Amino acid sequence: MNAPIRRLSFVVALLFASLLVSTTLIQFVYAKDLNARPDNRRTLLSSYARERGQILVGDTAIAKSVPASNEYKWLRTYPGGTQYAHITGYYSFYGAGGGLEQAENGLLSGSSDKLAFRRVSDFFTGRKTVGASLELTIDSRVQAAAIKGLDGRKGAAVALNPSTGEILAMVSNPGYNPATLSGHDLSKVDTAYKALNADPEKPLINRTIGGDLYPPGSTFKIVTAAAALSSGRFQPDTELPGPAVLDLPQTTVGLPNIGKRSCGPDDKTTFLHAMEISCNSAFGYLGLELGADALRDQAAKFGVGDQLSIPMRVTPSSVPAELNQPQLAQSAVGQYDVRVTPLQVAMLSAAVANHGTVMRPHLVRSVLSSDLSVIERATPEELSEAVTPEVAAQLTEMMEAVVENGSGKPAQIDGVRVAGKTGTAETDRVQRAHAWFTGFAPANDPQIAVAVVVENGGDPDSEARGGGAVGGPIAKAMIEAGLK
Known part of the structure; x- marks a missing residue:
């Protein structure tokens, strides 16, 4: 060669x-x-070749796949529409986004390792593989009450079963229609997605568990009160200073009460009465007496700072790591840089209702096969002990007084003992304050705990006209729906 x-x-x-x-x-x-x-494109189309599992509230599908007479084979539909959008998320040609569609994509698509045995069985029997379905913990009546209460207002509402951690309602407003993102006309899907992303109201963000988070305002006084009672130095009848403005060390700027009014005769008040009327100066005093470490430790026992998955990822709530004395007093009343999710605030009330034990919140009750037999069932899981049962009983007494005689009167329900706490969280000098309410009922046999926040819906000059008047009626409606 x-x-x-x-x-x-x-x-x-x-x-x-x-x-x-x-x-x-x-x-x-x-x-x-x-x-x-x-x-x-081939991979994306192959994901449509298999029927996706349903997302169920009771026996009702709030997300399901229906046959399509085109190359996509299946169309993802959302019969629940906007009322469950932040729970379901959406599934489109571009993949899963937000909510359970994204967090549990493996189960819904049928590709999860948990379904490996079923896929092998399908292979040998010749059955078509179908994604698993998710049965949720949501109570449709409580969800509907939260939606109605928030109608037309930015904010969020959450309800929990205190003894199990089951999420009974989760509403973020404004919302969106996931069907606009799941269609087969990709140009329309792209246009809808860009419009939602550009919307300054941020409808795609689930405010209950994420976003920029909120200052909790006076709802955080539950944490401060828990730390004070747990220290053994304070009881509900302990006398506290309650001047119109609390002098703070290291600064000439004091901590004022709403309306700059004294909380009692001779600038004195009891611990219980301070909670009842949401006295800032008394709680600022408690924060200074307890110290930053005690306040942060108590918050952590309630779950603040925990990395939670419900199974969507929850942005951790936080108390600043470094606090000088004025910042500590402000943090004790839920201001300065304390930031929380509405879910976390609901967990505060739920822990008190559950004799001091925090249960891990969860949204999925059961994972079901295509024939709706149970593949996996959630079991209640203790997250931490926030306070002792004795302290929880004292907090319950104080929170009942808030609703019976104080700033939470709008949450009263005939024949039902309601425990609660209002909050009016200032954001800046231009915007109105956020209006908060959190609580549980019945106080003597807790079955539901709630948290509601209405963005810029509160009166900064009145706790009763803020969290009480705005958040209280929404919480009341949710509690009434949950007790039916």
Whole structure:
């Protein structure tokens, strides 16, 4: 063989070797990354070839797939519409986004390792593999009451079963219609997504568990009160200073009460009465007496700072790591840089209702197969002990007084003992304050705990006209729905 032929043979052999190497790399080394590429149309279409599992509230599907007479095979629909949007999220040609569609995509699509045995069984029996369905803990009546209460107002509402951690309602307003993001007309889907992303009201954000978080205002006094009672130095009848403005060390700016009024004769008040009327100066005093470490430790026992999954990821609530004396007093009344989710505030009330034990919140009661048999069922799980049962009983007494005689009167329910706490959280000098209410009922046999926040809906000059008047009626309606 002459030299030119040998060189040609070598080049041809090298090309074949390169082809084999590249094919091997594509099929085995890079296959996972290529399949995961967002622009891989074949992979995206294959995800539509399998029926996706349902998301159920009771026996009602709030998300399900229906057959489509085109290349997509299935269309994801949302019979629950906007009222469950932040719970379901959406599923489109571009993938799962938000809510359970994203957090439990593996189960709903049928690709989860938990369903491996079922996929093998389907292979040998010839059955079509279908994604698992999710049965939720949501109570449709409580959800509807929260939606009606927040109608037309930005904010969020959450309800929990105190003894199990089941989430009974989760509403974020404004919302959106997930159906606009799940259609097969990709140009319309793209337009809708861009419009929702550009909306200054941020409808895609689930305010109950994420976003920018909120200052809790006076609802955080539950934490301060818990720390004070747990210290053994204070009782509900302990006398506290309650001047119109509390002098703070290291600054000429004091901590004022709403309306700059004294909380009692001779600038004195009892601990219980301070909670009842939401006295800032008394609680600022308690914060200074307890110290920053005690306040942070107590907040942590309620779950503040925990990385929670419900299964959507919950943005951790927080108390600043470094606090000087004025900042400590402000933090004790839920201001300065304390930030919380409405879910966390509901957990405060739920812990008090559950004799001091915080239960891990969860949204999925059961994972079901295509024939609705149970694959996996959630079990209640203790997260922490926030306070002792004795302290929880004292807090319950104080929170009942808030609703019976204080700033929470709008949450009163005939024949039902309601325990609660109002909050009016200032954000800046331009916007109105956020209006908060959190509580539980019946106080003597707790079955539901709630938290409501209405953005910029409160009166900064009145706790009763703020959290009480705005958040109280919404919480009342949710509690009444949950007790039916």
